Amino acid sequence: MGVSNVKQWSRIVNEAxxxxxxxxxxxxxxxxxxxxxxxxxxxxxxxxxxxxNLSGDLILADRLSVRFGKVGPGDIVLVRSPQNPRKIITKRVVGMGGDRVTFSVDPKDSRRCETVVVPEGHVWIAGDNIYASTDSRNFGAVPYGLLQGKVFWRNRSHLKQKIGAKRSFKRVICFAGPLVQGSRKFFELMVENLQGGWFGSPSMHY
Structure with a gap:
């Protein structure tokens, strides 16, 4: 009886x-x-x-593009805020190092414009809604190293829309899908973990 109990507990421990x-x-x-x-x-x-969307979009950002320098004007990126390093903001790249950028100092007065040259190793970022955006017009060009990822997909409630890249949702998950049984479950868990703060990544405020 004692030997049987030991074997049973051994199986339970091994399974755990x-x-x-x-x-x-x-x-x-x-x-x-x-x-x-x-x-x-x-x-x-x-x-x-x-x-x-004003009320919130679920977005996917590719980190490899940033690492390999595949970011350019027109791309939407995640950026660590130069004003608050604990905050990640979402903006559009307007200029890269060496580019000349002309911007409106006061969006309400189109006559007040300035032109700057973006320093090497920096990017000029701006919000699409210049009337309600804190961006490079306020804090200047940001170091390229603050870029966290390039957005390529977003989901607005029932609407799924790609941003920039022409890859499908299934190809997005191909990075890790084969390693985990059920790529959809993998994606769902990533979202749950983000919302729970497991990775220390806050929701994006822009």
């Missing part, structure tokens, strides 16, 4: 350890995917109207 190891590997995969491949964010606010 197997599940614990699987869970740990899965969470590591989520962390690596979020940190180095692509990240999920919730963006809301007025500064990127009408491109992004």
């Amino acid at each position: 350890l197997d599940r614990a190891f699987f869970t740990a590997k899965f969470l590591c995969l989520l962390h690596v995917s979020n940190t180095y491949l692509c990240t999920v964010a919730l963006a809301h606010g007025p500064s990127m109207l009408p491109t992004l």
